[in-house]
Structure formats: structure tokens, C-alpha cells
Amino acid sequence: MVTFPGSLDDVDAARAVSKAGGEPVSLWHDDADIKAVDAVILPGGFSFGDYLRAGAIASLSPVVETVVKEAAAGLPVLGICNGFQILCEVGLLPGALTRNAGLRFVCRDQRLRVEDVNSPWLRNYYVGQELVIPVKNGEGCYQISKDELSELERSGMVFLRYIEENPNGSLADVAGVRNAQGNVLGLMPHPEHAIDVLTGPSTDGLGFFSSIVDSLVKAG
Amino acid sequence: MKFDTVADALRNSNTPQPFSELGLKPDEYERIKSILGRRPTSAELAMYSVMWSEHCSYKSSKVHLRKFGEIKTSKNVLAGIGENAGVIDIGDGWAATFKVESHNHPSYIEPYQGAATGVGGIVRDIVAMGARPVAVMDSLRFGPPDSADVQRVISGVVAGIGGYGNCLGLPNIGGETKIHASYEKNPLVNALCVGVMRHEDVHFSKATGEGNLVVLYGASTGGDGIGGVSILASEVFDETKSAKRPSVQVGDPFTEKLLIEATMEMFASGLVEGIQDLGGAGLSCATSELASNGGAGMRVRLEEVPLRDSDLSVEEILMSESQERMCAIVRPENLEQVMKVCEKWGLKASVIGEITGEKNLVITWNYQEIVNVPPRTVAHEGPEYQRPFVMPISNSKGHTPCTGADFGLKSENLKEAILRVMSGTEVADFSAITDQYDRYVRGQTVLSANADAGLVRVSDDSTKGLAVSLDGNGRICAIDADLGTQWSVLEACRNVAAVGAIPQALTNCLNFGSPEDPEVMGQFVAATNGLATAATALDLPVTGGNVSFYNQTGETAIVPTPVIGALGVIDDVHQHASSEHLDVGDVIYVVGELLEDLSGSLLLETMGLSESTMSLPEISYENEARLITVLPALISEGLIRATHDISDGGLVTALVEMVRGHRSQALSVVPDDDVEPFVWAFAEFGGRVVCVVKGQSVARFEKVADERKLTYRRIGDVISSNYAEQALEIRGFCQFTHEELIIAFQKGMLLKH
Numbered sequence: 001m002v003t004f005p006g007s008l009d010d011v012d013a014a015r016a017v018s019k020a021g022g023e024p025v026s027l028w029h030d031d032a033d034i035k036a037v038d039a040v041i042l043p044g045g046f047s048f049g050d051y052l053r054a055g056a057i058a059s060l061s062p063v064v065e066t067v068v069k070e071a072a073a074g075l076p077v078l079g080i081c082n083g084f085q086i087l088c089e090v091g092l093l094p095g096a097l098t099r100n101a102g103l104r105f106v107c108r109d110q111r112l113r114v115e116d117v118n119s120p121w122l123r124n125y126y127v128g129q130e131l132v133i134p135v136k137n138g139e140g141c142y143q144i145s146k147d148e149l150s151e152l153e154r155s156g157m158v159f160l161r162y163i164e165e166n167p168n169g170s171l172a173d174v175a176g177v178r179n180a181q182g183n184v185l186g187l188m189p190h191p192e193h194a195i196d197v198l199t200g201p202s203t204d205g206l207g208f209f210s211s212i213v214d215s216l217v218k219a220g
Numbered sequence: 221m222k223f224d225t226v227a228d229a230l231r232n233s234n235t236p237q238p239f240s241e242l243g244l245k246p247d248e249y250e251r252i253k254s255i256l257g258r259r260p261t262s263a264e265l266a267m268y269s270v271m272w273s274e275h276c277s278y279k280s281s282k283v284h285l286r287k288f289g290e291i292k293t294s295k296n297v298l299a300g301i302g303e304n305a306g307v308i309d310i311g312d313g314w315a316a317t318f319k320v321e322s323h324n325h326p327s328y329i330e331p332y333q334g335a336a337t338g339v340g341g342i343v344r345d346i347v348a349m350g351a352r353p354v355a356v357m358d359s360l361r362f363g364p365p366d367s368a369d370v371q372r373v374i375s376g377v378v379a380g381i382g383g384y385g386n387c388l389g390l391p392n393i394g395g396e397t398k399i400h401a402s403y404e405k406n407p408l409v410n411a412l413c414v415g416v417m418r419h420e421d422v423h424f425s426k427a428t429g430e431g432n433l434v435v436l437y438g439a440s441t442g443g444d445g446i447g448g449v450s451i452l453a454s455e456v457f458d459e460t461k462s463a464k465r466p467s468v469q470v471g472d473p474f475t476e477k478l479l480i481e482a483t484m485e486m487f488a489s490g491l492v493e494g495i496q497d498l499g500g501a502g503l504s505c506a507t508s509e510l511a512s513n514g515g516a517g518m519r520v521r522l523e524e525v526p527l528r529d530s531d532l533s534v535e536e537i538l539m540s541e542s543q544e545r546m547c548a549i550v551r552p553e554n555l556e557q558v559m560k561v562c563e564k565w566g567l568k569a570s571v572i573g574e575i576t577g578e579k580n581l582v583i584t585w586n587y588q589e590i591v592n593v594p595p596r597t598v599a600h601e602g603p604e605y606q607r608p609f610v611m612p613i614s615n616s617k618g619h620t621p622c623t624g625a626d627f628g629l630k631s632e633n634l635k636e637a638i639l640r641v642m643s644g645t646e647v648a649d650f651s652a653i654t655d656q657y658d659r660y661v662r663g664q665t666v667l668s669a670n671a672d673a674g675l676v677r678v679s680d681d682s683t684k685g686l687a688v689s690l691d692g693n694g695r696i697c698a699i700d701a702d703l704g705t706q707w708s709v710l711e712a713c714r715n716v717a718a719v720g721a722i723p724q725a726l727t728n729c730l731n732f733g734s735p736e737d738p739e740v741m742g743q744f745v746a747a748t749n750g751l752a753t754a755a756t757a758l759d760l761p762v763t764g765g766n767v768s769f770y771n772q773t774g775e776t777a778i779v780p781t782p783v784i785g786a787l788g789v790i791d792d793v794h795q796h797a798s799s800e801h802l803d804v805g806d807v808i809y810v811v812g813e814l815l816e817d818l819s820g821s822l823l824l825e826t827m828g829l830s831e832s833t834m835s836l837p838e839i840s841y842e843n844e845a846r847l848i849t850v851l852p853a854l855i856s857e858g859l860i861r862a863t864h865d866i867s868d869g870g871l872v873t874a875l876v877e878m879v880r881g882h883r884s885q886a887l888s889v890v891p892d893d894d895v896e897p898f899v900w901a902f903a904e905f906g907g908r909v910v911c912v913v914k915g916q917s918v919a920r921f922e923k924v925a926d927e928r929k930l931t932y933r934r935i936g937d938v939i940s941s942n943y944a945e946q947a948l949e950i951r952g953f954c955q956f957t958h959e960e961l962i963i964a965f966q967k968g969m970l971l972k973h
């Protein structure tokens with residue numbers, strides 16, 4: 001769990017990891033040492049105040065440099081919201097996230113459909129599964145060239161899509177994308193806020209965290 | 221840089237000074253001279269003027285606020301009025317702190333920044349007490365939304381609250397937004413913050429310990445907000461005066477987030493003795509209050525203050541309201557650690573002075589004395605006015621209840637009247653506002669927008685929850701400010717009780733016109749009387765508050781708007797009630813006593829039938845106290861599926877709000893045959909709550925209510941429906957489809973999606 005200055009949902013992602021049976025380990029933006037963790041989560045928030053562009057400054061931090069290197073070697077990485085923006089900025093995931101179509105921050109319980117499960121983060125979901133998970137962002141409008149988008153679609157890299165209502169004008173209703181190998185995943189919705197019906201709209205988000213724990217345990 | 225020293229003041233004792241331009245009256249200026257035994261230096265004049273302004277000194281209100289401190293209560297108050305925010309014991313070693321603050325005037329001039337920095341300021345007050353801020357809330361008032369200028373204000377204020385709070389990582393757990401013509405050029409932006417801490421972490425803002433250091437950390441100091449406090453907040457908007465745009469502060473929520481984390485880390489490691497945030501009046505306020513609270517002397521080297529703008533004069537540095545700054549009192553041996561924490565979080569920090577054994581606050585600029593004052597005279601012994609006031613005439617003693625028939629309303633027109641009220645701005649769909657606020661962050665939010673009260677769990681390892689409600693009702697306070705305030709207190713407490721929490725403390729933000737108008741002052745005095753009466757009757761402490769005067773354009777003041785915050789505690793957050801859950805087979809009850817009276821109701825206002833000679837009904841505190849005690853007990857027993865407070869718009873509005881959002885349920889209710897239909901549907905007094913009781917719990921519910929002598933009436937059932945069909949059936953009168961109601965709600969929307 002990486003904390004950047006301005007990270008906000010880091011405690012929430014840590015809670016979700018614990019609930020799924022994993023052990024959350026805190027990583028600090030300024031420290032390139034990722035303490036031999038088995039997977040990395042870049043949490044939501046406004047790292048560095050979203051100054052310049054969301055995720056732009058965080059993408060230059062020492063910890064992200066290590067994450068980029070390790071991801072190439074197969075380290076599972078999940079970017080949530082601001083974490084997704086960072087993964088796009090640093091080039092681990094294709095595309096970019098821009099201001100919401102309505103130019104306003106949007107917080108709502110969002111209906112989503114799982115489109116692909118070829119990732120250690122997704123093994124406890126099935127294709128076509130519908131989820132309700134909160135979105136809350138100001139810059140969640142996914143952008144990519146037409147050609148690249150059709151390539152993503154063809155190879156199943158668009159793993160999550162908004163259904164019923166698109167909250168931010170995202171191209172092709174894209175809510176989340178993965179890399180070709182499936183170890184790096186980014187999404188705008190906040191699964192860590194859908195792990196307990198007391199504090200969230202559902203428990204639909206817990207699957208991301210239980211999937212990675214199960215994958216790692218199985219890989220042993 | 222040219223500056224005026226104490227030596228200059230002694231030497232040129234007759235230099236004319238621009239005290240009236242700074243908002244000081246001639247007698248106030250004379251008083252400063254007699255305190256100092258000489259004329260003030262220009263830096264001292266700046267300090268006194270800003271600290272003696274209405275906003276900082278409460279000079280018109282202080283004499284009337286004392287009664288809050290005198291309220292006897294059985295609750296365990298750990299810090300009361302006079303601290304940055306009041307703190308109460310909530311059991312198991314936990315303490316909670318909460319406070320509301322207004323940022324009304326800046327929010328009219330620069331809606332985004334005005335509202336944003338309002339949130340920032342109140343959050344720092346909570347942090348200064350040693351608490352981790354856990355949620356924010358807001359109470360907003362605007363003019364009718366159909367004018368372009370009001371749209372500018374609404375959209376800017378909402379974006380500002382969201383922009384700041386979201387980036388800070390604090391969930392927005394609700395609030396209220398209301399419309400009245402008197403707010404058109406005087407919008408109200410009242411922001412509340414709640415914080416949580418362990419008992420041992422409560423800190424007080426005071427400077428003690430000779431030799432301890434004064435450390436300023438956070439953002440550097442710039443020219444923003446200079447004079448904002450004394451000039452901006454103390455002058456009535458007048459078209460003949462030039463715009464004071466540069467006076468509004470600019471917020472940086474990212475720095476505030478770092479400031480919170482750094483401060484939490486310093487408190488946790490025991491590195492600081494006391495902390496004071498820099499808000500209104502900036503360094504003038506922080507240094508004089510710290511020294512005054514601690515009864516200590518202090519020396520400050522002003523040239524050590526990190527500046528964003530090197531052209532600032534010494535007076536401007538002292539008055540600057542640059543946001544996101546804090547002042548800490550640190551033992552010399554802890555300095556290195558404090559600096560390390562600040563460095564970790566990327567914050568500037570510098571030692572600007574130390575605590576001395578002297579009596580005075582001495583400020584130097586490059587070794588020359590520019591301020592030498594007794595700190596109490598700046599911070600706490602400012603002027604106090606007994607402003608003349610004319611108490612509003614209260615007709616409540618001879619109050620006669622009124623009914624629909626008194627206004628010629630006919631029962632065949634009930635449906636039309638209901639739709640008209642539903643189409644108003646009070647019952648509107650507020651999602652375009654609340655969707656701009658993050659309600660999830662921190663992962664402890666149980667209830668937020670659309671709930672009677674916001675509810676957050678205290679921490680992951682506790683089941684305890686804090687419920688907070690903010691309520692004000694200018695409509696009834698315009699009729700009777702004293703009783704109207706009492707009814708507002710009851711509404712706030714009822715909202716907290718309706719989610720299952722027991723009210724523990726009150727806070728307030730009192731928004732009024734000019735105190736120099738005896739009638740406005742009379743409304744204010746009446747409201748403070750009302751608050752004290754209600755707090756005493758309910759055994760609740762008033763732990764703090766805020767007064768905002770001069771909410772007026774020319775001669776026209778806003779309607780009196782005391783906004784009341786109630787904080788309640790629930791032992792197990794899992795046993796709460798929301799207003800949203802309905803199941804077919806549930807039974808609908810109304811609990812509490814109905815006063816058969818349409819006085820002060822939203823119905824009469826919507827129909828244009830409100831009369832200024834109206835009066836409000838008196839309160840039976842026995843009934844009201846019973847309701848707010850018994851309701852949480854019924855909820856904690858798990859008998860109740862949903863609750864909703866009956867307030868603006870009466871019972872019918874509460875029912876409609878409960879059923880909206882549902883697609884497969886409807887409410888079927890029967891009006892009491894001994895009550896006039898309009899009264900049944902729209903009466904707003906006394907305190908009542910709709911309770912939807914699980915079918916299998918009906919007998920138990922009635923037994924407990926009987927035992928506890930709580931009045932209840934069974935009014936109907938939750939039935940099945942499909943979306944295209946009915947949502948609400950008032951048997952014998954009329955029914956409404958989901959679609960009809962949705963169309964109505966959208967008509968009153970203040971902002972469009």
C-alpha cells in the first residue's frame with residue numbers, strides 16, 4: 001500500500017486487504033524500497049494535490065520507479081482511481097484520464113459489468129458479472145485513440161465497464177483496464193469502499209482483494 | 221521597508237492614525253492608547269483592529285453568549301466554550317469534538333474560494349484540539365435559484381466545499397440547503413467538522429513553559445485575506461463601495477491534508493505542548509491567543525516568518541489570512557523531531573519566537589520592537605457592547621392554532637397542494653449537490669446525504685458511532701426567533717435520535733443582520749434565549765458556536781437564521797435506522813405528539829398564505845425529551861426498519877421522501893379521521909417521527925412504546941408496487957405515482973446534473 005502526500009483512501013485499501021486475509025504493508029512515496037511485498041496497491045486520493053495533472057507528479061516518485069521495474073517482472077499492481085491515473089501517467093497502462101464530461105466531481109454508487117477476468121486481481125469474478133461499487137472522482141474520463149481502443153477491446157484488456165449510466169463520459173464506458181499480461185490493473189471505481197454493507201453499497205469490491213490473496217496463496 | 225517602532229510611537233505621540241479606516245471607533249482607539257500608555261504602533265493598531273473586529277471579538281454578542289456557559293448539564297464536557305472547539309466524553313475513553321463556522325461574506329464575493337476556505341478553517345479548529353477530523357457537513361442558504369447570480373453562488377459554493385473537502389479526504393456526511401429571497405445577496409455558508417480522539421489526546425491552545433519555542437509551520441505567508449476579517453466580515457454590502465475581491469483567501473487543500481497528517485504525527489509522538497491554527501486575523505490572533513490562554517509572555521521575530529511575497533509590510537504579515545498554517549509550542553529538545561515531521565510531509569517550518577517570563581507579547585522586526593502589548597488586551601479583553609435591542613413581540617402566549625379551513629383550503633385540493641409543496645426547493649432532489657461530495661473516504665460513513673443525520677463509526681476497532689445533524693429554520697425564526705430557535709434545537713436532536721443516537725451536545729452558528737439595528741439585535745438576543753432554554757430543558761451542553769452578523773444588504777437583513785448542530789452517540793452503529801429501507805408488510809407509525817396547527821408551515825409559505833402576525837405554538841419539553849430518549853431505545857432493539865423526522869412540509873413530505881428511490885414498494889396510509897386533512901398532511905409541530913416497523917415486531921414495538929408512554933399512531937402499511945404505479949396512497953383522498961413525485965422533485969432542483 002503506497003502512501004503519497006495527498007493519498008486519501010490508503011487506510012481504506014489497507015482495511016480491504018486485511019478483510020480479505022492479506023497483510024497490508026505501508027510503503028512511502030519517497031522510499032524506493034518496496035519491502036519485498038507480493039503485490040502493490042496505489043490507492044485513491046489526490047497525490048500531490050493533483051497539481052499539474054492527476055497522478056503526474058506521483059508518477060515520478062522513487063517508489064513508482066521500483067514498481068514499474070517490478071511490474072515488468074510480473075509483480076501484481078492495482079491502481080485505484082488516483083492510482084489508475086498514476087499507472088497511465090507512467091505508461092504501465094495505456095490511455096489517459098481527463099476531466100469528467102460534466103466538469104464536476106461525481107460521487108455515486110455505480111453499476112458495472114466485468115468484461116474479462118484474466119488477472120490475479122480478478123479470479124473471484126466471472127465475465128458478465130454485474131457489480132455496484134462507488135465511483136468518486138473529478139478526472140475519470142478515459143481517453144485513448146480509436147485504434148488502440150479496438151486493440152484493447154480485442155485483447156480483453158477493458159476488464160470493467162460502466163453500465164446504465166456513464167458517470168464521467170469515459171470512452172466506450174471504460175471503467176478499468178489491465179495490461180496485456182494481466183498483472184497490472186487500473187480502475188476508477190473504489191472497490192475498497194464496497195467491502196461491508198455497513199459503510200458501502202455492497203460487498204462487490206472485496207473480490208479484488210480476495211482474488212489477489214487467493215492467487216498469491218495458490219502461487220505459494 | 222519602512223516600519224513604525226515602539227520607539228517611534230513614544231517619540232511621535234501625536235502622529236494621526238487611520239483607525240477608523242481599520243474599523244475602530246474613536247473610543248476604541250482611545251482605549252488602546254490608555255492600555256499602552258502611548259499611541260499604538262501601526263503594527264499594534266493593525267492587531268487591535270483585527271482582533272477587536274466583530275468577527276474576532278464577538279463584541280456585540282459576547283454578553284448574550286455567556287448564558288451558554290452557565291447551562292448546567294450532567295454531560296461530561298472535556299472542553300467548552302472558548303476553546304477552538306468543544307469536546308465531550310463519548311465513553312470508552314473516546315472523546316468527540318465538533319464545531320460550525322460561517323464563511324458567509326467571502327462566499328458571496330468569491331463563492332468557490334469562500335466556501336473552500338470555510339471548510340479549511342473549521343477543520344483546523346478541530347485539529348488544534350488534538351482530534352483527527354472524521355467528517356464534514358454544511359448548512360447552506362441561497363436566494364431563489366432562478367437568477368444568474370444565485371446560480372453563480374450555488375454552483376461555486378458547492379464546487380468549493382466539494383473541491384476542498386474531497387481533496388482533504390474528509391467524507392461529507394450531509395447537511396441542508398434552503399432557499400429564501402433574503403439570502404439572495406447574503407448567502408450563508410456554515411461548515412461543520414467533527415473530530416474524534418482519545419481522552420488523553422485532548423489539547424488546549426496555550427503557550428506555557430518559559431523557553432519553549434513558537435514554531436510556525438505549513439504554507440508560507442502571502443497577501444491573501446489581508447483585512448478580510450475586519451473589513452470584509454464587518455461591512456454591509458453596499459453598491460457604492462468598491463469590490464474587495466483581493467481580500468478573499470485562497471485555499472490549498474493539499475497543503476491542509478499534509479498539515480493534518482503532520483499535526484497528527486506530532487500529537488501522537490508528544491512533540492507539541494499546544495497548537496493554534498491560523499485563521500481569521502492570522503498571526504495576530506494565533507500569537508496573542510496562545511500567550512493570553514497560557515498567561516505567558518512571548519517574543520516573536522517577525523522576519524523569521526516564511527513569506528510568499530517579500531513586499532509585505534509588517535502589518536500585512538501580522539494580518540495575513542493565508543490558509544493552511546499552524547502555530548505550535550515546542551520544547552527545545554523536541555524541535556529537531558518537529559522539524560523532521562514537517563520535512564517528511566514537505567511542509568515549511570520555522571521557529572518564529574519563544575515563550576518568555578515577561579508579561580507582554582513582544583514582536584520585533586530585525587531587532588526593532590514593533591509590538592509590545594499585554595496579550596489579553598488583544599485576544600480576550602476587547603470591547604464589549606451592550607447594543608440596544610428591541611425584543612421582537614412574541615404572540616405565542618395567546619397563540620391560536622390554524623388549520624387549512626382558516627385559509628379556505630378544501631380537501632378536494634389536497635393532491636394539488638401536496639404536489640405544489642413537493643415541487644418547491646425544500647423537498648427537491650439535492651443529488652446534483654450531494655453527488656459532488658465524497659461521502660465514502662475513510663471508510664467509516666454509515667449514513668450521509670438524504671439521512672436525517674450523518675453517522676460515522678468512531679474507528680475500525682469500535683462499534684461506537686457519532687451522529688450529527690445541522691438544522692436551521694429561518695421561516696419560523698422570522699415569526700418568533702426565541703421559540704423558532706427552540707424548535708430548531710428539537711429538530712436537530714430529533715434527527716440524531718431518528719438514526720438511533722442519543723443527543724449529547726449542541727453547537728450553533730447564529731446568522732443575523734446588522735447588530736447595530738436594534739430589531740435585528742433583538743432577534744439575536746431572542747435566539748440566544750431560545751437556545752439556552754432548549755439546551756437547559758434537554759440537559760445538553762452548548763459546547764461552542766459562531767456568530768455571523770452583518771448578513772444584510774442595505775437596510776434589508778436576512779431572516780434570522782440560527783443553525784443548530786446536534787451531536788449524538790450510538791453504542792453500536794450496526795443498530796441504526798435509515799430513512800430508506802422499506803419492506804412489503806412493514807407497518808407505518810407516527811410517534812410523538814401532533815399539534816394540530818399549520819402555523820409557520822412550509823405549506824402556508826408555499827401557498828403564499830403566511831402572515832407576519834403569526835405566532836408559534838409552545839413546546840412541551842416533557843413530550844419532546846421522551847421522544848428523543850425512547851426512539852433510540854426502540855431502534856437499538858432492532859424493531860424498526862426505517863425512520864424519518866417530520867419537519868418542513870409535514871408528514872406527507874416525510875412519507876414521500878421515504879418512498880422516493882424505491883421501485884417496488886409503495887406506502888398506503890389513512891389520515892386520522894379526527895384531524896383536518898391539511899393539518900394531518902402538513903402540520904410541522906410538535907416533534908414527531910415516522911417509524912416503519914417490521915411486521916413481526918409490531919406487538920413488541922407497541923408494548924415498549926406503551927411502557928415508555930410514547931404516543932404513537934398506526935397510519936398504514938408498506939405495500940408492493942411496480943415502478944409505473946403508485947408510490948403513495950392517501951386512502952380516501954388521493955394517490956401519487958412514482959413518476960409524478962419524481963417530476964415534482966426535479967422542479968425544485970437548485971442545480972441541474
